[in-house]
Amino acid sequence: MKIPLALVRVATPVVMWAASLRRRALPPQFAVLEMTTAIWPALALRAIVRVGIADRLARGPATPDELARDLVLHEPSVRRVLRLLSGYDVVHEARNGRFELTRIGRCAARDTPESVADFVRYAGEPWQLDSWERLSETLRTGVPAFEIVHGTSFFEYAGTHPEAGELFDSAMTAVAPLYGFAVAHAYDFSHASPVADVGGGSGLMLRAILRAYPDVQGVLFDLPGAISRAPQVLGDERARVRVEAGDFFELAPSGARTYLLSHVLHNWEDERAVKILSNVRKELPADGRVLIVETLLCDKPNRWSAGNLNDAQMLSLVRGRERTRAEYADLLRQAGFTIKRIIPTAAAESILVCAPG
Ligand SMILES: C[S@@+](CC[C@H](N)C(=O)[O-])C[C@H]1O[C@@H](n2cnc3c(N)ncnc32)[C@H](O)[C@@H]1O
Known part of the structure; x- marks a missing residue:
C-alpha cells in the first residue's frame, strides 16, 4: 500500500x-x-x-x-x-x-x-561516524567533533579528499530528489524564472523544478567539484541551465529572479550565513524572491522533530545549525530580507519565501 x-x-x-x-x-x-x-x-x-x-x-x-x-x-x-x-x-x-x-x-x-544506497554508505563511513563517536568532545568545547578528529573543516576535508567529496556529493544526489520533488510541487515557480540554485550541488533540485515547469530557466552555482557531474545529472534540462562555478562567500550568480538556498544556510554559523545572504541580496531584483529550504527547529519542547535530529548532525560536523522561524527571521533581517510566507512541503523541509526589505 x-x-x-x-x-x-x-x-x-x-x-x-x-x-x-x-x-x-x-x-x-x-x-x-x-x-x-x-x-x-x-x-x-x-x-x-x-x-x-x-x-x-x-x-x-x-x-x-x-x-x-x-x-x-x-x-x-x-x-x-x-x-x-x-x-x-x-x-x-x-x-x-x-x-x-x-x-x-x-x-x-x-x-x-x-x-x-550512497547515503547509507556516506552515513556509515568511519570519517562520518567518528564525529558522532566524539560528540562528547563537542559537548565540552563547542568545536565540531569533525574538526577535532580531522583537524580541518568538513567542506575543506571533502574538497581535499576526492573519495570523501565524491561520496558526499553522491549521498546528496541520492536524497535530493526526495525533497526536490516536494519543493517543486509546493511552490509555484511559473513566474519565478530564472531560478538560481546557489550551493545547488549537481543540480537535482533544479532538475525537479525545471521538469515541473517547462518554461523556467535555471542557473546552477556551486564549487567546481560539486558541479562537475551537473551535465549528466541535468540531462535533458541541461539546455535551460547556466552552470557556474564559484564561491558563495565571494558572490552570488547574477541575472536571476528567484534565488534558492537549499540546505545551505544550516551548514554555517550566523555571520557566514549572513554573508551568503548579503551576496544574494546584491543580485536580487526589487521584486525577486529568495527561497530558503531547510528543516526548521521545533520551537516546542519535548517533541521529536527532523529539525532537531539534523541539528545534532550539524553540531557534530560543521559550525552550522538548524534554526527556528524566529532565528531565521533575525538572520534574514541582518541581510536585508523579510519572511513573507513559510510553506510546508510533503517532505520534512519547509520553504521560507523571503523578499528584500
Ligand atoms: C548540504 S549541500 C546542499 C546541496 C543541495 N542544495 C541540496 O539541497 O541537496 C551544501 C552545498 O553547498 C556547497 N558549498 C559549500 N561551500 C560552498 C561555497 N563556498 N561556495 C559555493 N558552494 C558551496 C557544497 O558544495 C554543497 O553542494
Whole structure:
C-alpha cells in the first residue's frame, strides 16, 4: 500500500508521540538499551550494502549459501545478519530459505530507481561516524567533533579528499530528489524564472523544478567539484541551465529572479550565513524572491522533530545549525530580507519565501 508523503508528514509527530508513550511504558533501563543499540541494525544495513548483498538481492532472491558463494562471504554470518534485518523489514525470508529485498530494502541497492544506497554508505563511513563517536568532545568545547578528529573543516576535508567529496556529493544526489520533488510541487515557480540554485550541488533540485515547469530557466552555482557531474545529472534540462562555478562567500550568480538556498544556510554559523545572504541580496531584483529550504527547529519542547535530529548532525560536523522561524527571521533581517510566507512541503523541509526589505 502506498501512503501519500503528505499524510506521512502529518502522521509522523503522532507516530513519534506513540513511540514515546511506548518508551515510557517500558522499564526505563530497556528504553536506554533500545536507544543505545539502535546503531547496530543501522551498521548491519550498511554492511550488506558494502559487501554487495543488497545489489545482488536486487537482481533476485537468494539463499545465504548462494550469496556467500557469489560474493565470497562467510555463509553463517550472512544468514545471521539477514535474519536481523528481516526484523526491520529490509529483507523477507521465504519458506524456501531464500531472502528477497522488501520495498524498503530495494532503496539500499545501488541500481534501483528508488536507491539511497550512497547515503547509507556516506552515513556509515568511519570519517562520518567518528564525529558522532566524539560528540562528547563537542559537548565540552563547542568545536565540531569533525574538526577535532580531522583537524580541518568538513567542506575543506571533502574538497581535499576526492573519495570523501565524491561520496558526499553522491549521498546528496541520492536524497535530493526526495525533497526536490516536494519543493517543486509546493511552490509555484511559473513566474519565478530564472531560478538560481546557489550551493545547488549537481543540480537535482533544479532538475525537479525545471521538469515541473517547462518554461523556467535555471542557473546552477556551486564549487567546481560539486558541479562537475551537473551535465549528466541535468540531462535533458541541461539546455535551460547556466552552470557556474564559484564561491558563495565571494558572490552570488547574477541575472536571476528567484534565488534558492537549499540546505545551505544550516551548514554555517550566523555571520557566514549572513554573508551568503548579503551576496544574494546584491543580485536580487526589487521584486525577486529568495527561497530558503531547510528543516526548521521545533520551537516546542519535548517533541521529536527532523529539525532537531539534523541539528545534532550539524553540531557534530560543521559550525552550522538548524534554526527556528524566529532565528531565521533575525538572520534574514541582518541581510536585508523579510519572511513573507513559510510553506510546508510533503517532505520534512519547509520553504521560507523571503523578499528584500
Ligand atoms: C548540504 S549541500 C546542499 C546541496 C543541495 N542544495 C541540496 O539541497 O541537496 C551544501 C552545498 O553547498 C556547497 N558549498 C559549500 N561551500 C560552498 C561555497 N563556498 N561556495 C559555493 N558552494 C558551496 C557544497 O558544495 C554543497 O553542494
